[in-house]
Amino acid sequence: MKTIALLLAVPALASCTAGDAPPAAEAPLHGRLLTLDTHLDTPMHFERAGWNFADRHELATDLSQLDIPRMKDGNLDGGFFAIYTEQGSLTAEGYAAALAHARKRSDEIDRMVADNAGVIGAARTADDARRLNKEGKLIAFKSMENSYPLGLDLSLLKEFYERGVRLAGPVHGLNNQFADSATDKPKWNGLSPLGRQWVAEMNRLGIVIDASHSSDATFDQLLALSKYPILLSHSSLRSAHDHPRNLDEGRLKALAAKGGAMCISTIYMSEMNMSPERAKLFGEYEHIGEMTPEAQAELTHQWRELDKSEQMWAADFEDYMTMVLRAIEVGGVDHICFGADWDGGGGLPGIADISALPKVTERLKQAGYSDADLEKMWSGNILRVLAAQGKVSD
Incomplete structure (x- = not known):
């Protein structure tokens, strides 16, 4: 979830069972694909009184866009549940409060998985995701949106690795101790000296680097310094809307050339109202x-x-698909994935919650993309980048 301070600062800013499924050969295409989303802000709802991830929630009466029943409606097999931390002061007190929050949010994700162990499982590797999918279970990876909670102590990255984090970004909507944000004035002109050490430690541990929210200079340096491919977990194209939060086509090509992937979001396709x-x-x-x-x-x-x-955004499903198709044209099917920013400001008319995902697959199929292409974009590229990371070496 994005903080109100950030939103005002930027220029725009289980106990659930499914019915019997038809044989795989007869199921609609989207239901046969392994589908993942790289940025799910739903953990902010896990601590709500009276709210249960296993229950079905309706958009008319609840602000959440994701729950287990709707994951099944939209055939979303899983994704990265975000440990999001609001950017605060770069002080010992600020770091301590942020660390406590991040640990609590991580624990809440763990409790959600434990409470719904019959239908969802924790994943740490690409093989875990495929195994859980074969078992008929949903997939729960963890990500860290904003590394601010680490303070000045990079050894804490190991703690969050052990907690299951496999994707992390250095920065969010404001500059921090690691890097410049896309939506703040340059402080470091990219990565700080500590941020460069952060890249090395991420590579050592085998955590995928997430460049969403990074400034152009930060993105360039992440791409140059990382020994392994990187992701953008929830970003839009700047050619669709000229906003610093979005990635330009030249950088998408550079990302692809280094083996990375951009997961297409539904945000910042217009000014934010x-x-x-x-x-x-x-x-x-x-x-x-x-x-x-x-x-x-x-x-x-x-x-x-x-x-x-x-409406918060002056865009809809048709605008979204135009951007998706252009991103594929620029980056190629091996370097596109999906991260709509559910529960974090994402969603548009026609693609308002997770249940709309089969429409995306249908439109891509109509555009001429093969089943193999679709498998890559819905999960294969994400799992390839995850599997390409280094292994922790103590």
Whole structure:
């Protein structure tokens, strides 16, 4: 989830079972693919009173876009559940608070998996993902959005590796001790000296580097310094909308040349309509985990009422697919994946929650892409990048 301070600062910013499935040969194509999303902000909902990831939630009455029943509706097999931490002060106190938050969020992801062990399992490797898929289980990787909680102590990366984190980005919406953000004024002109050490430690441990939210200079340096391919977990094309949060086509080609992949998001395909009323609601949404069920329901009601008079993004499913097809044209089928930013500001008319994913596959098939191409883009490229990482060497 993105903080209200950031949103105002940027220019735009289980206990669930499925019915009997038909034989694989008869199932719709999307249901036969192994599908992953590289950036799921849903863990912010895991601490909500009265909210359960195993229950079905409706967009009309709940702000979440992802739960186990809707994962099955949309045939999303799993993805990277984000440990997101708001950027705070670069002080000992700020680092300590951020670390406590990140540990708590990691524990909440673990509890979700344990509570729904019959239908979802924790994954650490590409082989884990394939095994869980063969077992008929959903797949839960962990990622870290913003390495700010590490403070100045890079040894903490090992702790989060042991907690299961396999994808991490150095920075979020504001510059920090590691790097410049895409949506802040340059401080380091890319990576800081500590950020360069962060890259080396990420490579040593075998954690995939996530360049989403990084400035252009930071991206360039991550790509140059990393010994292994990198990902962008949730980014859009700058040619679709000229915003610093988006990746330009030249850098997408450079990413592909180094074996990486860009996972296409639904955000920043237009200016973000952050009206004062929407800003107020976002501020409350940041603390939805602390609200009573009644307060959560009232927040949702106000949000949906505002949606009737103003949309947050001036884009829809058709615009999204135009961007996806252009990204594939530029980067190639071996270097595109999906990370829509569910529960973190993503979603558009026509692709409002996870259940809409089969429409993407249908449109790609209509555009002439083969089943093998689709398998690569929905999971193969992600698992290839994950498998290419180095191994921890103590």
